[in-house]
Amino acid sequence: MTAENNLSENVKPVLSINKWKFITWLFIITIVMLFASQTSAYLVRRAEGNWTEFEMPPIFYWSTLVLLVSSVFMFLAQRAARADAFSKLKMFITITFGFGIAFLVMQYIGWQELQETGIYLKGNPSGSFLYILTGLHGFHLITGLVVLITSLIAAFKMNIHSKSLVKIEVCSTYWHFLDILWIYLFVFLLYFR
Helix, strand or coil, X not given: CCHHHHXXXXXXXXXXXXXXXXXXXXXXXXXXXXXXXXXXXXXHHHHCCCCCCCCCCHHHHHHHHHHHHXXXXXXXXXXXXXXXXXXXXXXXXXXXXXXHHHHHHHHHHHHHHHHHCCCCCCCCHHHHHHHHHHHHHHHHHHHHHHHHHHHHHHHHCCCCECCEXXXXXXXXXXXXXXXXXXHHHHHHHHHCC
């Protein structure tokens, strides 16, 4: 045995991560920090007083359910990709996308219901924070819809399959994160009205 062979046997493999997964997790960490700062600012401002208490529009409860159901379909899409069930993969991504759009529409209707009760973006800080937090989440959900569209295009091009799962894994990770983020925000806003 030569010294070169002996050396190669002692070398441990380097752990690596896919660059798209790494970028996704960096983006998620950035979003977590953004919402942590915003919810902290919410709590500090609320403690100062001059805070209007109000009920969350019922449609926000329903939109939460819609987003949870979308996560189920995203899970099914990822499972279909692993099984090379291409028609199911495309169908489940499309359904997830539809639920994402429905969530955004419901959020907009919720904002309209808030305005009908006198809660506006401009005015009492409680309303301002609600619009800002839900609006920021809505913006990030739109980015999630863009990721879903790119995954759907990749699925139609047969670029997502059991041997190439990175795109669907990134999409699924980001989508599930957005769902968890909304649940956090919704519970936070319900508890700290």
